[in-house]
Amino acid sequence: GENVEQHPSTLSVQEGDSAVIKCTYSDSASNYFPWYKQELGKRPQLIIDIRSNVGEKKDQRIAVTLNKTAKHFSLHITETQPEDSAVYFCAASTGWVQGAQKLVFGQGTRLTINP
């Protein structure tokens, strides 16, 4: 089955600098890769996603890149702000199993933005 590895587990950057989180996946049939932001004790919130027919997607300060050949994708946050501090999870869809596609999540990255 699908396996998703996420690095680093913790990341600390100065406010205004960029942050990059990387994930690799194992199932070449995976075709959908969302990123979620989770603040302490709250729900994971979708911040950006990308499908396998696209190599890069950008939404203001957030961008995601996908390398299908190497089976890795990355989250880029530019001009970081204190409110970006949270845990970020990457995920990859599985192929169709018993009529459903599921998400497999990475281990999470705790991002801290230092003022």
Add this chain to the structure above:
Amino acid sequence: GAVVSQHPSWVICKSGTSVKIECRSLDFQATTMFWYRQFPKQSLMLMATSNEGSKATYEQGVEKDKFLINHASLTLSTLTVTSAHPEDSSFYICSARVSPREPQHFGDGTRLSIL
């Protein structure tokens, strides 16, 4: 749009009791709902996939007789933890989506504490 409501948000109960958690999609019809379990500082682990009107599909290692899932309508799924014990204490989160090509939207989660 795409709001998922989960209730209750916090439950404390005695060992041996059963606890029901509700997950509702408020402004869309969810053909599929998912139930996750999250331990402190860890990732989201899928417990089961629930399609409206059919039996839930459980992940390997999840006891279907202990974690009863009902998805009776396109807007409501319930998870019942039967005969709960302290090791069942965790953060349980549901998610819902309209179709396989749409993202999963998460509820606020339920923090379950078994004494």
